[in-house]
Amino acid sequence: MAIPIHYTLSNFKSRKLTTAITIAGLALVVFVFAAVLMMAAGVEETLQATGEPENVKIVRKSANGEISSIIDGETQNIVQTLPHLAKGEDGGVLNSREPVVVINLTGEDGGFSNITLRGVSKGFGPMRPNVEIIDGRMFNPDLRELIVGEAIRSRFVDAQVGSTIDFAGNDWLIVGEFSAGGSGFDSELWCDASQMLDAFNRGNSVSTITLKLNQASDFEVFKTAFEKDQRLQQFQAQREQDYYGEQSEGLAGFIRVLGIFVTVIFSIGAMVGAMITMYAAVANRATEIGTLRALGFQRRSILVAFLIEALVIALAGGVIGVALATLLQFFSISALNFQSFSEIAFSFAMTPATVISSMIFAIFMGIVGGFLPAVRAARLSIIDALRG
Amino acid sequence: MSALIQVKNLSKSYWREKFEIPVLNNISLNIDAGEFLGLMGPSGSGKTTLLNMIAGIDKPSDGEVVVDGNVISGMSESQLAAWRANNVGFVFQFYNLIPVLNAFGNVELPLLLTKLSKAERQQQVETALRIVGLSDRIDHYPKQLSGGQQQRVAIARAIVTDPVILVADEPTGDLDKASAEEILALMERLNKEFEKTIVMVTHDPRAAESASIVHHLDKGDLVKEVVQ
Numbered sequence: 006m007a008i009p010i011h012y013t014l015s016n017f018k019s020r021k022l023t024t025a026i027t028i029a030g031l032a033l034v035v036f037v038f039a040a041v042l043m044m045a046a047g048v049e050e051t052l053q054a055t056g057e058p059e060n061v062k063i064v065r066k067s068a069n070g071e072i073s074s075i076i077d078g079e080t081q082n083i084v085q086t087l088p089h090l091a092k093g094e095d096g097g098v099l100n101s102r103e104p105v106v107v108i109n110l111t112g113e114d115g116g117f118s119n120i121t122l123r124g125v126s127k128g129f130g131p132m133r134p135n136v137e138i139i140d141g142r143m144f145n146p147d148l149r150e151l152i153v154g155e156a157i158r159s160r161f162v163d164a165q166v167g168s169t170i171d172f173a174g175n176d177w178l179i180v181g182e183f184s185a186g187g188s189g190f191d192s193e194l195w196c197d198a199s200q201m202l203d204a205f206n207r208g209n210s211v212s213t214i215t216l217k218l219n220q221a222s223d224f225e226v227f228k229t230a231f232e233k234d235q236r237l238q239q240f241q242a243q244r245e246q247d248y249y250g251e252q253s254e255g256l257a258g259f260i261r262v263l264g265i266f267v268t269v270i271f272s273i274g275a276m277v278g279a280m281i282t283m284y285a286a287v288a289n290r291a292t293e294i295g296t297l298r299a300l301g302f303q304r305r306s307i308l309v310a311f312l313i314e315a316l317v318i319a320l321a322g323g324v325i326g327v328a329l330a331t332l333l334q335f336f337s338i339s340a341l342n343f344q345s346f347s348e349i350a351f352s353f354a355m356t357p358a359t360v361i362s363s364m365i366f367a368i369f370m371g372i373v374g375g376f377l378p379a380v381r382a383a384r385l386s387i388i389d390a391l392r393g
Numbered sequence: 394m395s396a397l398i399q400v401k402n403l404s405k406s407y408w409r410e411k412f413e414i415p416v417l418n419n420i421s422l423n424i425d426a427g428e429f430l431g432l433m434g435p436s437g438s439g440k441t442t443l444l445n446m447i448a449g450i451d452k453p454s455d456g457e458v459v460v461d462g463n464v465i466s467g468m469s470e471s472q473l474a475a476w477r478a479n480n481v482g483f484v485f486q487f488y489n490l491i492p493v494l495n496a497f498g499n500v501e502l503p504l505l506l507t508k509l510s511k512a513e514r515q516q517q518v519e520t521a522l523r524i525v526g527l528s529d530r531i532d533h534y535p536k537q538l539s540g541g542q543q544q545r546v547a548i549a550r551a552i553v554t555d556p557v558i559l560v561a562d563e564p565t566g567d568l569d570k571a572s573a574e575e576i577l578a579l580m581e582r583l584n585k586e587f588e589k590t591i592v593m594v595t596h597d598p599r600a601a602e603s604a605s606i607v608h609h610l611d612k613g614d615l616v617k618e619v620v621q
């Protein structure tokens with residue numbers, strides 16, 4: 006039978022400080038680990054929430070982002086003849102032909118950041134029901150006017166309702182602030198598409214077209230018709246949400262790889278800390294180990310008792326680290342999404358997968374840090390241990 | 394009938410780097426069941442080493458140790474551990490109680506290696522603590538007890554499994570005179586009343602008086618046997 010668990014737990018009480026410091030070290034690493042995963046999940050959540058399930062986005066196949074996509078006027082007309090497209094009150098196909106560019110804004114800290122500027126067509130309202138004006142008013146489509154997403158207004162001195170921004174040789178007045186329900190659009194500036202095409206001298210070639218289906222389930226039929234059309238071979242149609250979801254993969258993957266690389270390095274420190282603590286525990290309790298062995302406990306019982314001790318420390322560190330990381334959900338940060346070349350604001354998102362991975366990571370550190378000391382304890386000869 | 398404990402031509406040396414240090418030289422010794430044997434001798438004469446061999450926590454370099462018909466010097470390490478759990482009670486000079494366990498927890502430890510139920514264990518722990526006169530200290534921790542009381546808890550731990558032999562290495566070595574006498578009286582009672590076979594190492598001639606037979610060791614040789 007094994008050495009009782011309350012023996013393990015009671016030993017913590019007799020060396021509170023070293024145990025607490027070891028737990029704190031492990032908790033810190035788990036916190037950073039969980040924060041990285043939450044960051045990546047936050048990027049995904051934000052971009053996957055961008056767009057409507059009924060909307061279809063048309064882009065040029067060769068483009069790896071909206072700004073590098075170009076769609077000429079003829080193609081814009083062809084796609085509107087495809088089946089299952091929703092119509093507006095005036096009987097025309099609902100569509101938003103959107104030029105997209107990246108402009109520079111001055112941040113609160115004085116540095117520059119890239120911001121996506123999107124021109125939207127006059128009838129975009131029914132296609133983007135989640136977009137609402139929360140301050141000021143909608144832009145006038147006949148004027149050089151802008152509305153600003155709620156996630157960027159607080160971060161850029163230039164981006165205030167009432168201020169003007171200078172680009173494409175014109176002064177643009179910000180007349181309102183909009184909310185797009187926490188999605189990626191909240192990190193953008195919007196204006197009227199034709200004002201933008203005019204200012205940038207782009208004729209009528211836009212970056213993307215967004216169309217609305219009668220029902221989300223019509224997509225497969227629509228896509229088949231789209232792909233059959235010889236004139237549309239250079240373009241691709243995707244659900245709007247899938248398109249933005251894919252845009253998140255690069256950034257989320259980058260955060261994960263870099264972040265996990267950093268935490269793995271940190272974790273070496275925490276594991277060495279746990280190892281030192283456990284080696285000290287073994288050295289301090291040599292006589293105890295010798296006594297238990299003399300009484301008839303097997304080597305493996307000693308091994309297990311010390312491994313459990315390391316695991317309990319690791320679990321405590323894991324729980325505290327995850328609990329602290331949970332608090333990060335109240336913070337929102339921004340990062341450059343290199344797929345769209347512009348900043349995106351997002352929140353840390355705690356997911357069950359993050360909790361599980363973080364705890365597995367903590368347990369892993371406990372086992373690695375505790376293993377060698379536990380082996381040392383189990384290998385002590387009884388008489389050497391009893392001599393102290 | 395053969396003796397309970399038979400030490401046959403036992404030699405032991407330790408290796409320090411490349412030098413062999415002989416500690417025990419060809420020792421033979423029989424201990425009958427119910428005997429209270431004292432081992433005396435100068436420091437470094439090999440008393441502890443011989444005791445460890447009899448208790449099965451060290452192995453001879455040559456010769457064998459047979460206890461109750463079992464050749465313990467030939468057992469594997471895990472067989473030996475199981476054998477000790479069932480057959481040997483240990484009493485150490487510095488008590489060696491587990492500081493984070495109370496008297497009950499310490500005495501219960503050897504029973505965790507048996508198949509006894511929780512209730513049976515509790516009953517045996519209480520009996521052992523009653524025999525050593527510490528029923529009222531069952532939930533005290535080692536640091537809340539005097540040296541003599543700690544040694545009595547250690548004796549309770551040694552007898553709780555009702556082992557065949559008790560081994561004690563200077564059990565009074567760390568105690569004042571009054572406590573030492575209490576412990577010796579207790580050991581004598583365990584020997585007479587409970588018929589425990591005891592092997593006790595001691596420096597103290599007064600302690601040796603409790604034993605029924607005393608063997609003297611000098612530089613690894615048995616030099617004298619005194620029957621009392």
Ligand SMILES: Nc1ncnc2c1ncn2[C@@H]1O[C@H](COP(=O)(O)OP(=O)(O)OP(=O)(O)O)[C@@H](O)[C@H]1O
Pocket residue numbers: 388389407408414416434435436437438439440441442443
């Ligand atoms: N594990 C060991 N490795 C090397 N030498 C040892 C070891 N254990 C004991 N010795 C040596 O063996 C000799 C006898 O030691 P032992 O502990 O048996 O003596 P002792 O009679 O019990 O002495 P004391 O009265 O001081 O306790 C000593 O010289 C000691 O240094």
Ligand SMILES: [Mg+2]
Pocket residue numbers: 440441442562594
């Ligand atoms: Mg000794």
